[in-house]
Amino acid sequence: MNTLSYKTVSANAKTVNKQWVVVDAQGEILGRLSSKIAMIIRGKNKPEYTPHVDCGDNVIVINADKIKLTGNKMNDKQYVSYTGYPGGQRFISPKELLAKHPTRVVEKAVRGMLPKTKLGAKLYTNLFVYAGTEHPHAAQSPKTITL
Secondary structure, eight states: OOGGGOOOOOOOTTTOOOOEEEEEOTTOBHHHHHHHHHHHHHTTTSTTOOTTSOOSOEEEEEOGGGOBOSTTHHHHOOEEEEOSSTTOEEEEOHHHHHHHOTTHHHHHHHHTTSOSSHHHHHHHTTEEEOSSSOOSOGGGOOEEEOO
């Protein structure tokens, strides 16, 4: 058996084939959808996946305002932020966050599933979330996928 014929191919910035995909979040459960989106952004669905390279696709999420949470999480779950001042810890529920900023619920969920490194920050820039059905990325001719 010729073992030299089995070379491990490692992707780099020049050899990566990045595509644009559209995901419709209408009626989807937040966590299940976010984990699939995070895998696409990371590139783990591709055979040439390399852990230290941005080899994932650019993901456009539409209808983010129509996302669902199971159980009573819409009221019970709390997002915590801190203003930086003493006594400045703030709490907001997904229901209130959807009313104020409909896209941030999906953004926070996907961001929490990406690596907490410089690469994770770069990967997060490949996510585009919109509340309605319209998006300004028609020039990239994205393909629609169902998860």
